[in-house]
Amino acid sequence: MRIAGFIKTSLLDWDGHVVSSLYLPGCNYRCPYCHNPDLVLRPDEQDEVQWDEVEEYLDRNKDFLDGVVVTGGEPTVHSDLRGLLSRIKDAGLKVKLDTNGSRPDALEDLLDAALIDYVAMDVKAPLNEKYALAAGEGADVEAVKRSIELIRASGVDHEFRVTVAPHILTAEDVEAIAAYLGGARKLAIQQFRPGMTLDPAMSAASPLPSSEILAMAEAAKRYVRQVVVRGDV
Ligand code: SF4
Numbered sequence: 149m150r151i152a153g154f155i156k157t158s159l160l161d162w163d164g165h166v167v168s169s170l171y172l173p174g175c176n177y178r179c180p181y182c183h184n185p186d187l188v189l190r191p192d193e194q195d196e197v198q199w200d201e202v203e204e205y206l207d208r209n210k211d212f213l214d215g216v217v218v219t220g221g222e223p224t225v226h227s228d229l230r231g232l233l234s235r236i237k238d239a240g241l242k243v244k245l246d247t248n249g250s251r252p253d254a255l256e257d258l259l260d261a262a263l264i265d266y267v268a269m270d271v272k273a274p275l276n277e278k279y280a281l282a283a284g285e286g287a288d289v290e291a292v293k294r295s296i297e298l299i300r301a302s303g304v305d306h307e308f309r310v311t312v313a314p315h316i317l318t319a320e321d322v323e324a325i326a327a328y329l330g331g332a333r334k335l336a337i338q339q340f341r342p343g344m345t346l347d348p349a350m351s352a353a354s355p356l357p358s359s360e361i362l363a364m365a366e367a368a369k370r371y372v373r374q375v376v377v378r379g380d381v
Contacts, residue, residue: 149172149199149226149228149229149231149232150172150173150191150194150196150226151170151171151172151196151197151198151199151202151232152171152172152173152187152191152194152195152196152197152221153169153170153171153187153194153195153197154168154169154170154171154197154201154202154205155168155169155171156168156205156209157209157213158217161217161219161244162214162215162217162244162266163376165214165215165242165244166212166213166214167213167214167215167216167217167244168202168205168206168209168213168216168217169216169217169218169219170197170202170216170217170218170219170232171184171187171219171220171221172218172219172220172221172222172223172226172229173187173191173192173194173220173221174187174188174191174220174221174222174225174226175187175188175220175221175222175225175248176222176225176248176250176251176286177222177248177250177272177283177284177287178283178284178285178346179272179282179283179284179311179313179346180282180284180313180316180345180346180347180349180350181311181313181316181340181345181346181347181350181353182345182346183341183343183344183345183346184220184221185344185345185346187220187221188221188346189346191221199232199235203235203239206236206239206241207239210239210240210241213241214241214242215236215241215242215243215244215265215266216236216241216242216243216244217244217245217246218232218233218236218243218244218245218246219245219246220246222247222248222250222251223245223246223247224247224250224251224254224255224258225251229254229258230257230258230261230263233245233258233263233264234261234263237263242265242266243263243264243265243266244264244265244266244267244268245258245264245266245267245268246267246268246270247267247268247269247270247295248269248270248272248283248292249269249270249271249291249292249295249296249299250283250287250288250291250292250295251291251295252291252294252295252298255267255295255298255299256298259298259299259302259304264304265304265305266304266305266306266307267299267302267304267305267306267307268306268307268308268309268336269295269296269299269306269307269308269309270308270309270310270311271292271296271308271309271310271325271328271329272287272292272310272311273316273317273321273325274321274324274325274328275289275292275293275325275328276289278321279292281316282313282316282317296308296328296329300332305333306333306334307333307334307335307336308325308329308332308334308335308336308372309335309336309337309338310322310325310335310336310337310338311338311339311340312337312338312339312340312355312356312361312364313340313350313353314340314350314353314354314355314356315353319360319363319364319367322337322364322367322368323364323367323368323371326367326368326370326371326372326375327371329371329372330371330372331371331372331373332371332372332373333372333373333374334372334373334374334375334376335368335372335374335375335376336375336376336377336378337361337364337365337368337375337376337377337378338377338378338379339355339356339358339361339377339378339379339380339381340353340355340356340379341355341379341380342354342355355379355380358381361377361379361381362377362381365377
């Protein structure tokens with residue numbers, strides 16, 4: 149298992165938790181607004197962090213760490229992800245998995261093995277032909293739907309996340325996503341961050357005004373139990 153990035157301590161990656169975060173290279177999506185393009189487009193050129201270094205840090209600091217966030221890229225593209233999560237659990241720490249929900253079989257395997265304590269799944273767009281616009285050609289909407297159902301049925305604590313990409317998602321789209329997720333525990337509505345983006349055309353795009361993001365959150369509250377807003381709003 150190749151680990152491309154290791155943040156030793158973060159208070160931002162799992163609400164209410166002090167965590168270490170591991171970044172795995174590679175992704176099967178091509179979201180134009182992705183702010184980790186190097187990790188996605190050039191996975192083999194990334195630095196490699198040795199597991200021994202991670203393990204030593206986790207062992208030394210497990211008294212104040214609550215868990216480890218495994219993110220990317222898309223972690224489930226790695227066939228040996230199960231082994232990595234097992235090692236974290238063996239170190240006595242909880243696991244949060246960030247995923248785009250594109251590989252339900254891998255997700256189901258990890259959920260069944262009780263290797264995930266919290267899962268955060270991106271929902272890129274309404275579950276229709278618009279998905280390819282937000283996630284890149286080849287995005288399989290049926291796979292995403294299956295991941296949503298697996299997570300909801302799992303009993304594992306979770307959240308769904310929507311990034312409001314300008315020129316891609318509208319307020320109606322965000323409401324349609326919230327309605328599809330009706331009754332879900334938590335939906336995070338995330339503000340788009342310009343700067344380094346996978347599609348250079350997005351890098352100078354202006355985020356939607358805060359008032360519009362907050363109005364989307366208000367509308368989403370009609371469908372899901374908890375709505376949070378993240379980013380520069
Ligand atoms: S934002 Fe999209 S392209 Fe970037 S890592 Fe996440 S799923 Fe992959």
